[in-house]
Amino acid sequence: MAYLETHFGRHDRANLINRHACMDVLYINDLKKGGNASSLEGEKIHYGEDAGDILVDGANVTDSDIVAKNGNPPKGSG
Amino acid sequence: MRLSRPLSLALLGVSLVSSAGTLVDQDGWPWPHRPRTTTIVDLLSSSEEFSPLIKALQRAALIPILNGSENVTLIAPMSDAIKEFDGELTRELLMYHILNGSVLSSMVEDEIVVESLLKMDPKDNTSLGIGVKIERQGDRGRGQGVLRISDVARVVKSDWEANNGKTHTESQTYYLGVIQVVDKLIQIPKTIGLFLL
Numbered sequence: 343m344a345y346l347e348t349h350f351g352r353h354d355r356a357n358l359i360n361r362h363a364c365m366d367v368l369y370i371n372d373l374k375k376g377g378n379a380s381s382l383e384g385e386k387i388h389y390g391e392d393a394g395d396i397l398v399d400g401a402n403v404t405d406s407d408i409v410a411k412n413g414n415p416p417k418g419s420g
Numbered sequence: 421m422r423l424s425r426p427l428s429l430a431l432l433g434v435s436l437v438s439s440a441g442t443l444v445d446q447d448g449w450p451w452p453h454r455p456r457t458t459t460i461v462d463l464l465s466s467s468e469e470f471s472p473l474i475k476a477l478q479r480a481a482l483i484p485i486l487n488g489s490e491n492v493t494l495i496a497p498m499s500d501a502i503k504e505f506d507g508e509l510t511r512e513l514l515m516y517h518i519l520n521g522s523v524l525s526s527m528v529e530d531e532i533v534v535e536s537l538l539k540m541d542p543k544d545n546t547s548l549g550i551g552v553k554i555e556r557q558g559d560r561g562r563g564q565g566v567l568r569i570s571d572v573a574r575v576v577k578s579d580w581e582a583n584n585g586k587t588h589t590e591s592q593t594y595y596l597g598v599i600q601v602v603d604k605l606i607q608i609p610k611t612i613g614l615f616l617l
Contacts, residue, residue: 367548369533407533409551409570410612412540 357383370396370406460486460494460582460597472502480511485537486518492597493519493534495552495569497605498576505605512538516608520549522598525567525578531555538608550608570606577601 345351346358360382366372368379368389376390389398396403461483464470473496477483486494495517502509515538523534535549558565567575580599609615 367551369551370531407531407551407553408615409533409553409609410615411550411609412611 361385370403373398373403373406458582460492460599463580463582463599464494464496469499470496472499473497476502476509476514480509480514482511482514482518486597489518489597491520491522492537493521493523494597494599495519495573495606496599496601497573498601498603501573501602501604509605512542513605513608516550516552517606519552523554523600524598525575525600528554528556528567552606567600569600569602570609573602573604573606575600576603 346355363382364379364387365382366379373389373396374391378386378388381387387399389396391397396406461474461477464474474483477486486492497505497517507513516536518537519534520537521534523532531553532555533551533553536552538550539545539547540550541547552570554567554569555571556565557568567578569575578600580601582597582599
């Protein structure tokens with residue numbers, strides 16, 4: 343992780359952040375329905391409900407629907 | 421018998437009204453075919469509690485938008501909430517208190533996020549509205565509990581419904597809008613970047 347904080351790791355740092363972001367605005371009720379979205383990095387992000395937990399690529403959602411001022415997908419995106 | 425001109429005109433007016441029959445209804449409303457409306461602003465005007473809010477909406481030129489919109493929800497802060505607010509009641513802040521859609525308390529089982537009229541991209545009218553989270557806290561199983569908006573404001577009077585007097589096809593009143601009265605103003609959220617810092 344120390345590598346990611348350095349100048350050398352800047353591209354990987356950007357990729358890591360992009361792996362955690364997608365073009366869609368997804369709220370908890372969307373995640374419960376299950377599905378997937380394309381991350382900004384290119385890989386698919388899978389989400390759904392499992393035994394009462396909401397999971398995103400295996401990670402448990404602990405705090406949901408923290409609304410932000412921005413986050414509107416740019417025009418022309420899927 | 422010769423009548424004076426004003427009296428002639430008055431009698432002519434009376435005869436026209438009487439012969440028309442439908443121009444005056446039982447309540448004396450002069451134009452019965454024009455539906456009675458009770459807009460969101462009409463409801464706010466009925467109580468002194470909302471005078472500060474009405475003045476703020478007037479300064480921000482939002483009264484015509486509230487009067488002209490169908491199916492909106494106004495998150496209406498009480499006068500104490502506005503007095504205690506340490507900030508400026510900007511047009512953007514007030515637009516964040518107007519939600520796209522009629523949101524009734526029965527629609528909130530757990531939590532929902534509803535778009536406000538404040539757009540994420542102010543230059544693009546087709547962009548998404550900034551979301552407002554409404555959640556039910558307390559005994560959710562029986563539809564009880566308190567509605568809380570944006571984690572800070574508590575709904576103190578819910579589902580104050582405005583209407584335009586029309587009837588829906590199933591003979592139900594068509595709602596022009598809803599007011600949810602709250603005890604605090606809600607703040608426009610930060611950007612994602614600022615939130616992570």
